[in-house]
Amino acid sequence: MPNKWTALIGTVLVSGCLGAWADAPTIHIALTTPITGDYAEYGVNFKRSVEMGIDEINAKGGVLGRKFVLSVGDSKGDPKESATLAQKWVSDPTVFAEIGDFTSSCCMASQPIYNRAGMIQLSPTASATKFTPGSKWSFSIVGPQIYEQPVMADLAKNKLKLKTIAVLFINNDWGMDTQKYFKEDFEKQGGKVTATESFFQGDKDFTAVLTKLKQSKPDALFIATMYNDAAMISQQREKMGWNLPVLGPSSLYSTQLMALGGSSVNGLYTDVSFFTKDPDPRIQAYVTGFQKRYNATPNFHAALAYDSIYILADAIRRAGSLDKNAVRDALAATKNFKGQTGSITFTPERDAIKSYKVVQVVNGDFQLLK
Amino acid sequence: MFLQQLINGLAQGSLFALIAISFSLVWGLLRMVNFAMGEVYMLGAYAGWLVVAHLTPNLGVALLAGFAVGWAVGWIIEKVAFKAMRGVPHIASLVCTIGFSFFLKEVATWIFGAETKAMPSYYSQTAFTIAEANVSWLQVLMVAIAVTMMVALQVLFYRTRLGLAVRAVALDYRTASLMGMKVDKVTSLAFSLSGALVGFVGVLAAVYYNAVNPGMGFVAGLKGFTAAVFGGITSIPGAILGGYLLGAIENLSVQFVSSGYRDLVSYLILIIFLLFRPNGILGKKTKL
Numbered sequence A: 001m002p003n004k005w006t007a008l009i010g011t012v013l014v015s016g017c018l019g020a021w022a023d024a025p026t027i028h029i030a031l032t033t034p035i036t037g038d039y040a041e042y043g044v045n046f047k048r049s050v051e052m053g054i055d056e057i058n059a060k061g062g063v064l065g066r067k068f069v070l071s072v073g074d075s076k077g078d079p080k081e082s083a084t085l086a087q088k089w090v091s092d093p094t095v096f097a098e099i100g101d102f103t104s105s106c107c108m109a110s111q112p113i114y115n116r117a118g119m120i121q122l123s124p125t126a127s128a129t130k131f132t133p134g135s136k137w138s139f140s141i142v143g144p145q146i147y148e149q150p151v152m153a154d155l156a157k158n159k160l161k162l163k164t165i166a167v168l169f170i171n172n173d174w175g176m177d178t179q180k181y182f183k184e185d186f187e188k189q190g191g192k193v194t195a196t197e198s199f200f201q202g203d204k205d206f207t208a209v210l211t212k213l214k215q216s217k218p219d220a221l222f223i224a225t226m227y228n229d230a231a232m233i234s235q236q237r238e239k240m241g242w243n244l245p246v247l248g249p250s251s252l253y254s255t256q257l258m259a260l261g262g263s264s265v266n267g268l269y270t271d272v273s274f275f276t277k278d279p280d281p282r283i284q285a286y287v288t289g290f291q292k293r294y295n296a297t298p299n300f301h302a303a304l305a306y307d308s309i310y311i312l313a314d315a316i317r318r319a320g321s322l323d324k325n326a327v328r329d330a331l332a333a334t335k336n337f338k339g340q341t342g343s344i345t346f347t348p349e350r351d352a353i354k355s356y357k358v359v360q361v362v363n364g365d366f367q368l369l370k
Numbered sequence B: 001m002f003l004q005q006l007i008n009g010l011a012q013g014s015l016f017a018l019i020a021i022s023f024s025l026v027w028g029l030l031r032m033v034n035f036a037m038g039e040v041y042m043l044g045a046y047a048g049w050l051v052v053a054h055l056t057p058n059l060g061v062a063l064l065a066g067f068a069v070g071w072a073v074g075w076i077i078e079k080v081a082f083k084a085m086r087g088v089p090h091i092a093s094l095v096c097t098i099g100f101s102f103f104l105k106e107v108a109t110w111i112f113g114a115e116t117k118a119m120p121s122y123y124s125q126t127a128f129t130i131a132e133a134n135v136s137w138l139q140v141l142m143v144a145i146a147v148t149m150m151v152a153l154q155v156l157f158y159r160t161r162l163g164l165a166v167r168a169v170a171l172d173y174r175t176a177s178l179m180g181m182k183v184d185k186v187t188s189l190a191f192s193l194s195g196a197l198v199g200f201v202g203v204l205a206a207v208y209y210n211a212v213n214p215g216m217g218f219v220a221g222l223k224g225f226t227a228a229v230f231g232g233i234t235s236i237p238g239a240i241l242g243g244y245l246l247g248a249i250e251n252l253s254v255q256f257v258s259s260g261y262r263d264l265v266s267y268l269i270l271i272i273f274l275l276f277r278p279n280g281i282l283g284k285k286t287k288l
Helices: A002-022 A040-059 A079-091 A104-117 A145-159 A173-188 A207-215 A227-239 A255-265 A281-294 A300-319 A324-332 B002-030 B037-055 B059-083 B090-112 B137-159 B161-171 B173-178 B183-209 B216-231 B236-256 B259-276
Strands: A026-033 A067-074 A095-100 A120-123 A138-140 A164-170 A192-199 A220-224 A246-248 A269-272 A337-339 A342-344 A357-362 A365-368 B126-130 B133-136
Touching: A026 A040, A026 A079, A026 A300, A040 A067, A040 A095, A040 A281, A040 A300, A067 A079, A079 A095, A079 A104, A095 A104, A095 A300, A095 A324, A104 A120, A104 A138, A104 A173, A120 A300, A120 A324, A145 A173, A145 A220, A145 A246, A145 A269, A145 A357, A164 A173, A164 A207, A173 A192, A173 A220, A192 A207, A192 B259, A207 A227, A207 B002, A207 B236, A207 B259, A220 A227, A227 A246, A227 A255, A255 A357, A281 A300, A300 A324, A300 A337, B002 B037, B002 B126, B002 B133, B002 B137, B002 B161, B002 B183, B002 B216, B002 B236, B037 B059, B037 B090, B037 B183, B037 B216, B059 B090, B059 B183, B090 B216, B126 B137, B133 B137, B137 B161, B137 B183, B137 B236, B161 B173, B161 B183, B173 B183, B183 B216, B216 B236, B216 B259, B236 B259
Parallel strands: A026 A067, A026 A095, A095 A120, A120 A138, A164 A192, A164 A220, A220 A246, A246 A269
Antiparallel strands: A269 A357, A337 A342, A357 A365, B126 B133
């Protein structure tokens, strides 16, 4: 018996030592994203893209001779959870930087924690205008609505020659911002908003609100929603027999829009800064790589998360060290980074200004509008 | 416009009403609320979706699958949350059903994935048009189902021996068991029936909204419960009435106030109503 125990303890000790010895220095990245709850389908795409990016970077030898390791935390789309995870990441001395969260509300709840600890908080998608000015450690790469909506307003007024439009939006931080900037710009161009209505997260029945909007007799409908709500709205609009041009922001860009909406989303206009059919070989490499790995087509949110890990790796490389201040400064100085979602340059307030292309759903597929 | 919005509220009201019936069934028997009802509805919808997406496009089979899955889940919930906890304060069972609600939702996310799945349309052709509102055959069917269910359950409860047993157990389960009634069997049956009903409704909702996702049960369950209390939770016709009224009030408040204040207005009406008539529209006074 004693022999057995000695052997066992010896093995554990030796393997433990070997393990520690084999551990090359790494860069520990934390990802905060909703894996469960109402926002899970967006959060899962974050995880897929970041894992894929990290594997690719590590396969090429990592950054500064170190490989990335990833910890994923599930914020459930709940600001309280997001803040708890922030506490967890900043109290772990191995965590170097954080990517996430999905919603603006979650990012803003955890912002003070990252700010106090001096840790980079890089959100792929937070687009509330108040977010990044709140802390010098906060970055967002989606591009705030204040820069995106002029594109849609211009499309509506000048290209499609629409005079009047009705607006339907989801009642949250993001939806409020989106409809506000769209309306401001559309009206500035001389257009008229006939009616504005909202709905709540989790609503499934839009007939009442669509009936009300229809009575205002607009030329077109603008919907500031996520793609799955947009698909339901379109289905119900079609059943009501209300046919008119429909426009919406880049959140509609997903193959799920057609999978759920069927023929009812045909003709819908949206703007994108990431387009899966872009002939650019870098974008094709990502799209086919993602399809092969996950058997799904990456959407806008996935592409933004993929850009996040690459832009962070790029900043570490340029900083040349793992000094948090140096990397933050290098990240803030990012200029013309060639990402999947276009060229990224941070503003002094650490938001990205994107360029947008307009696409339309034609026969169940997105096509660039000439 | 008034009429058009009323008709819009009809289909939504049918869904509320059918979920409300399920709440009434459980309340009537155990004076308990099953807060996992919305998740049973969601699992029923997934069962229907599985059938349509992988087996056969037959809607009847899909509805049957929703019914069967709802029956099974209802049975399990009764065994764990109620039977195993008989004799301990009721609050434990209540919290247990809340636990089930989160658990079932995450299980569905784990099995089916978090993204919304598409459900094809059935009977979506316009049956007739009133006040510019298109009424589809599906909407007609939903109203017909709600009314049929109400009648069938009334017959079951007031015209059969089984119904008599259920009512006896509801009145006083100790005395009923002393009289030789199989209290456990009756309770289990009523629970499974309420689960089956709500699973069936889940498939209808999935077809009506063309979508299934793990989060679909939460709001539906809450609104169904509200409709049940509104109509008088002790009464099945009351549950139906509560469902349709809630549907109508919600749609009319979108029309005449604002969609942003829809829930504010409808629930304000509800609270004021309950202040004056705490037993709901058709509810009877009950001693607890």
